[in-house]
Amino acid sequence: MTTAAEMADRLQQVDRMFGIDKVLADRGKDLIEIYYEQSGPAYDRLLSASGAMHLALTMQGSEPRPEDYRAQPTRVVGMATNIGASRILELGCGKGFNATHVARALPDRAVLGTDLLPAHVETARRRAAQAGLSNLQFEIASFEDLPPHLTGFDLAFAVETLCYARDLDKVAQGLARALNPGGRVLIYDVHALTPPETWSAAMTQAVRLYETAMAVTRGFHAAGAWEAALERAGLAVRNVVDHSARVQPGLRQLESLGDRVVTDWKKRSAVTLAPRYMARNLIAALLGPHVYAVPEAGRDGPLAYQMIIAEKPRLRPGARTRAATPA
Numbered sequence: 001m002t003t004a005a006e007m008a009d010r011l012q013q014v015d016r017m018f019g020i021d022k023v024l025a026d027r028g029k030d031l032i033e034i035y036y037e038q039s040g041p042a043y044d045r046l047l048s049a050s051g052a053m054h055l056a057l058t059m060q061g062s063e064p065r066p067e068d069y070r071a072q073p074t075r076v077v078g079m080a081t082n083i084g085a086s087r088i089l090e091l092g093c094g095k096g097f098n099a100t101h102v103a104r105a106l107p108d109r110a111v112l113g114t115d116l117l118p119a120h121v122e123t124a125r126r127r128a129a130q131a132g133l134s135n136l137q138f139e140i141a142s143f144e145d146l147p148p149h150l151t152g153f154d155l156a157f158a159v160e161t162l163c164y165a166r167d168l169d170k171v172a173q174g175l176a177r178a179l180n181p182g183g184r185v186l187i188y189d190v191h192a193l194t195p196p197e198t199w200s201a202a203m204t205q206a207v208r209l210y211e212t213a214m215a216v217t218r219g220f221h222a223a224g225a226w227e228a229a230l231e232r233a234g235l236a237v238r239n240v241v242d243h244s245a246r247v248q249p250g251l252r253q254l255e256s257l258g259d260r261v262v263t264d265w266k267k268r269s270a271v272t273l274a275p276r277y278m279a280r281n282l283i284a285a286l287l288g289p290h291v292y293a294v295p296e297a298g299r300d301g302p303l304a305y306q307m308i309i310a311e312k313p314r315l316r317p318g319a320r321t322r323a324a325t326p327a
């Protein structure tokens with residue numbers, strides 16, 4: 001259980017090192033490019049040398065192992081196999097970790113990874129070339145405005161990227177257009193289970209710092225918001241699963257790395273000299289385990305790590321979908 005005193009201590013540490021008001025002054029700003037430019041080396045060194053830029057999905061209680069970073073793309077492989085997907089699209093693919101895993105596991109299926117940032121796509125292409133995967137391609141594209149040629153996919157997935165979306169309806173409509181009838185959407189992301197006005201002042205500060213430290217400067221979307229947007233776009237939501245307990249071990253591991261920094265003056269001064277948006281990942285590390293809702297682990301934060309699955313209905317002969325019907 002995170003007690004009020006522990007939370008107050010954490011917030012004080014963050015305030016001493018970074019200045020809470022200074023960090024929160026960045027809320028609402030577009031920091032995606034500078035955040036990833038500066039944080040890239042920290043992700044490689046502290047999260048996953050193989051380029052995963054997401055949380056490990058660990059079995060509860062155990063330490064995260066390298067294969068736990070493959071849990072999300074392994075789920076994609078399972079779904080692609082079950083539905084016989086021949087074309088698979090990843091949104092916000094980062095350095096290509098998930099797309100590469102899927103393409104390697106399914107050499108007879110075509111996989112396309114897309115990301116907003118040219119630097120990520122370049123790294124992903126280089127890694128794919130090293131892996132010698134001829135069924136894997138990468139393209140620069142924003143999910144906010146999916147290019148019209150991206151159609152005919154049987155499965156589209158997004159791991160910890162749609163938290164950056166501004167217009168959920170536009171993204172959902174783009175996904176609906178990109179999919180074949182019967183195609184699936186698989187999303188892993190963090191969502192807020194309860195409205196901010198119900199959070200304590202300390203929890204509100206902790207969540208806002210956690211978000212801003214990872215460039216989610218408009219805040220995580222409310223739980224249910226994606227389901228509603230997908231349904232409005234004519235997709236049918238099939239499943240929503242809460243994996244918050246499975247991200248706790250990884251978050252605790254990052255927290256203990258963070259603790260080693262704040263208790264060692266040499267490491268602490270190295271952080272103060274690091275590029276600003278790289279250094280602020282320490283804030284996310286110190287607060288991460290405390291902002292999620294995992295009652296069995298005594299965590300009573302408002303955030304949840306969720307998996308959402310939706311399907312584009314198959315057209316019955318002569319039928320028109322809701323989304324395809326002009327108003």
Ligand SMILES: C[S@@+](CC[C@H](N)C(=O)[O-])C[C@H]1O[C@@H](n2cnc3c(N)ncnc32)[C@H](O)[C@@H]1O
Nearest residue numbers: 052053054092093094115116142143159161164
């Ligand atoms: C936390 S990383 C996750 C990367 C990858 N999905 C993974 O699991 O390793 C978030 C990614 O979203 C990308 N991103 C942010 N906004 C985007 C947008 N509008 N369109 C496409 N990608 C975007 C970032 O460039 C970054 O690569």
